[in-house]
Amino acid sequence: MGAGFARVRTVMSTVPDPDAALMLRVKQGDVAAFEVLVEKYKQPVMNLVYRTLPDATEAEDLAQHVFLQVFKSAPRYEVSAKFTTWLFTIARNLCLNEIRRRSRHPADSLDETYADNDEQPIRQVEDARIFAPPETLLQGELEEKIEEALSELPEKQRTAILMCRGDELSYEDIAKVLECSVSATKSLIHRGRETLKQKLKPYLKTGAWKEG
Amino acid sequence: MNESDYQALMEKSWRRPLTADEQARLDAWLTTHPQQQQADWELEVTVSGLLTQLPNAPMSSSFTAQVMLAVERDLAAQSRQPGLLAKLKRWLHIPAPRLAWALGLIALGWFVVHQHQANVRSDTAKGLSVMANVASLSNPSMLEDFESIRRLNTSEDEELFAVLTTQ
Numbered sequence: 465m466g467a468g469f470a471r472v473r474t475v476m477s478t479v480p481d482p483d484a485a486l487m488l489r490v491k492q493g494d495v496a497a498f499e500v501l502v503e504k505y506k507q508p509v510m511n512l513v514y515r516t517l518p519d520a521t522e523a524e525d526l527a528q529h530v531f532l533q534v535f536k537s538a539p540r541y542e543v544s545a546k547f548t549t550w551l552f553t554i555a556r557n558l559c560l561n562e563i564r565r566r567s568r569h570p571a572d573s574l575d576e577t578y579a580d581n582d583e584q585p586i587r588q589v590e591d592a593r594i595f596a597p598p599e600t601l602l603q604g605e606l607e608e609k610i611e612e613a614l615s616e617l618p619e620k621q622r623t624a625i626l627m628c629r630g631d632e633l634s635y636e637d638i639a640k641v642l643e644c645s646v647s648a649t650k651s652l653i654h655r656g657r658e659t660l661k662q663k664l665k666p667y668l669k670t671g672a673w674k675e676g
Numbered sequence: 677m678n679e680s681d682y683q684a685l686m687e688k689s690w691r692r693p694l695t696a697d698e699q700a701r702l703d704a705w706l707t708t709h710p711q712q713q714q715a716d717w718e719l720e721v722t723v724s725g726l727l728t729q730l731p732n733a734p735m736s737s738s739f740t741a742q743v744m745l746a747v748e749r750d751l752a753a754q755s756r757q758p759g760l761l762a763k764l765k766r767w768l769h770i771p772a773p774r775l776a777w778a779l780g781l782i783a784l785g786w787f788v789v790h791q792h793q794a795n796v797r798s799d800t801a802k803g804l805s806v807m808a809n810v811a812s813l814s815n816p817s818m819l820e821d822f823e824s825i826r827r828l829n830t831s832e833d834e835e836l837f838a839v840l841t842t843q
Contacts, residue, residue, distance in 0.1 A: 495747060502740050507732055514733030524735060531743045536750065539769050610726045628690050629727055635687075653690060660727075661719050668722055 483547035490538045502531050509555050512626055516559040530555045549637045613663040621656030628653050677705045689724055
C-alpha cells in the first residue's frame, strides 16, 4: 500500500497535466479531487452533450452520467492519456450510444434509462434568452441560426467544430477523441465550417451580425 | 506567404484570434489576392466569432451536487457487494493479475488436452495388448467343439470319474 502511494507521488511529480494529477488522486479514492474535476469540466461537457442531444434535461442527465462513468473508470485511467481527451472520448461515446439507443427505441426517454435518478430534485434551468432585451434580438436570431446549422451537421463535423472552439484541446487531441488522423480532423472542421458559411451567408449579408 | 501559410493561418483562426503579426501577414496576402478571397476570409472570421460566442448550454445549479450524489450511491452500492467478489473484480482490473488469469486458463487448457491425449494413448495401448494376447492363443480350430463339450452334463463326468477311481 505504502509502495503504491509512493509510486503515485512519483508519477504525480512527473505529471505535467494538473487534471491527470487530480485523476490519479481520484484513482486512489479521493472524492474531493473528483469534485474539482466535475466543477471544472461540467460546462464544456454539457456544451458538447447539449449540442448532440438538444434537450436540456436529457443532455444534463447524460452529462452527469459522463462524470459518473469517469469516476467508475478511474481505476483504469492511465496518465499516458490527457485527461480532457479521455473525458471527451467518454462523453462522445455515451452520446453516440444514446443516439443509437434512440434510433432503436425512438419513444424512450433518458429518464427511463437512468431510473435511479428518481429521488433527485426537479431541475430549474434558466433560459437567459427568454428574458433578453430587444436590442439583443438580432444577435439572438443569429445564435439561433448557427445553433440550427450546427445541429444539421454530421455528428463528427459538429463535434470537431465544437471541440476546436477553445484552446483546451489541440488538433491531435480532437483527432484522438474522434478516432481519426489530424489531417482528417482538419478536413472535418473545414467541411463543417464551409457548410455553416453557406447556411449563414444569407443572414450575414444583411449585416445583422455586424450590427449585433 | 504562400497558400499553405494562408491555410495554416486559417486553421489558427479557427481556434483563437490572430496575433497582430499574423493579422499583418494575412492582410498583406489578401491585398494581393482577388476580392473573392477577402470576402471568404471575412465570412471565415464571422463564423469563428459566432462559434466563439455560442452561449453555454443551460445547466442546473445542482449539477455537481447531483453527480456527487450519484458517486456516493455508487460507492455505497460497491460496499454492499460481497467483499470477495468486489476484491476479485478490482483485482481483475489490474493488468498483471489479468495476465496471470489468462496464463492460468491457457495452462489449464493445455493440461486438459494433454490429459485427454494421455488417456487416448493409454486406451489404445490396452487395446493393443488384448489383441496381442488373442494372437498368442493356440490354433482356433481347437475350440471348434468347445460349445458341444460345454453343454455336456458335468454329472456324467463325475460318475465316470467315480467308476474309474474305484477300479
